[in-house]
């Protein structure tokens with residue numbers, strides 16, 4: 001009776017140990033692959049539209065570091081907007097879709113310098129939906 005219990009405990013211990021090992025293996029391998037994929041994690045730049053429908057972003061300036069940059073645009077306004085990132089010369093480097101509700105993002109690789117972002121919905125940029133992104137080396 002006692003030994004049966006002991007055996008059962010031993011088996012449970014083995015099972016537990018085994019599954020812990022499995023979990024350890026699983027979590028190490030699952031965390032390893034995304035890390036390898038995004039070897040250099042992108043720097044995130046958050047841009048948010050005025051949530052009350054004014055034709056502006058909540059900020060007109062942002063700063064980040066050269067390399068992979070993820071532009072995350074949040075638009076909780078009832079009006080559709082987008083974020084277009086371009087050089088100061090007007091060359092478009094990336095953009096989100098035009099949308100309302102939630103957030104969309106895109107990733108670009110940027111060198112140090114000045115860039116601009118704006119909303120491409122007709123009239124919005126002229127109304128003030130633009131900002132400056134400074135990228136430091």
Ligand SMILES: [Cu+2]
Pocket residue numbers: 080081082119120121124129
């Ligand atoms: Cu807009």
